[in-house]
Amino acid sequence: MAIKIFIDQGHNPSGNFNSGAVANGVQESEVNYQVGIDLQNLLNSDPRFEARVSRPTPTTVLGTTNTTSLAERVRLANEWPADYFISIHCNSNPNPAVNGTEVYIYQYMTQANWLAEQILNAVVQTVGTKNNGIRVNQSLYVLRRTNMPSLLIELAYVTNVSDAQKLRDDQALFAQGIYQGILRYFGFA
Numbered sequence: 322m323a324i325k326i327f328i329d330q331g332h333n334p335s336g337n338f339n340s341g342a343v344a345n346g347v348q349e350s351e352v353n354y355q356v357g358i359d360l361q362n363l364l365n366s367d368p369r370f371e372a373r374v375s376r377p378t379p380t381t382v383l384g385t386t387n388t389t390s391l392a393e394r395v396r397l398a399n400e401w402p403a404d405y406f407i408s409i410h411c412n413s414n415p416n417p418a419v420n421g422t423e424v425y426i427y428q429y430m431t432q433a434n435w436l437a438e439q440i441l442n443a444v445v446q447t448v449g450t451k452n453n454g455i456r457v458n459q460s461l462y463v464l465r466r467t468n469m470p471s472l473l474i475e476l477a478y479v480t481n482v483s484d485a486q487k488l489r490d491d492q493a494l495f496a497q498g499i500y501q502g503i504l505r506y507f508g509f510a
């Protein structure tokens with residue numbers, strides 16, 4: 322039986338509510354969308370996995386408020402039900418020097434922690450971003466309300482020039498890194 326992975330592409334398309342960060346000509350929601358689609362394609366061409374995304378088309382809008390948008394993503398994953406939940410985001414910071422990749426989880430010493438570790442290491446290795454480590458955040462709705470091991474990856478910072486360039490040009494590599502991390506977590510690579 323295939324391992325079911327739910328990929329949540331953070332935010333809604335630009336022009337809608339909750340459309341995410343924008344800087345250096347990079348729109349977070351578009352990066353999240355494409356990396357999610359690329360990751361879905363990698364997983365679905367591997368018979369060991371079955372993947373679904375929260376935003377199957379570039380114009381898909383989830384919910385009507387920030388709260389219902391998050392609730393819809395969690396509902397889709399819980400009702401499937403997915404075995405793992407991966408939410409994809411890009412970070413931003415008022416200080417343009419801040420850069421790198423970090424992964425949020427609900428709790429340390431969990432399956433989500435071990436998966437996060439593999440994904441973070443593989444992304445940093447594949448894309449060349451800075452490793453900002455794994456952080457616990459119990460206030461993130463998608464981590465709190467999902468019924469399966471879940472993590473939220475901040476790929477890189479749209480507000481940092483070098484990171485923004487990677488987010489614009491290396492979307493396939495980010496997806497490849499996440500995929501490699503998943504393979505390593507399951508001992509497939």
Ligand SMILES: [Zn+2]
Nearest residue numbers: 331341410411
């Ligand atoms: Zn975000």
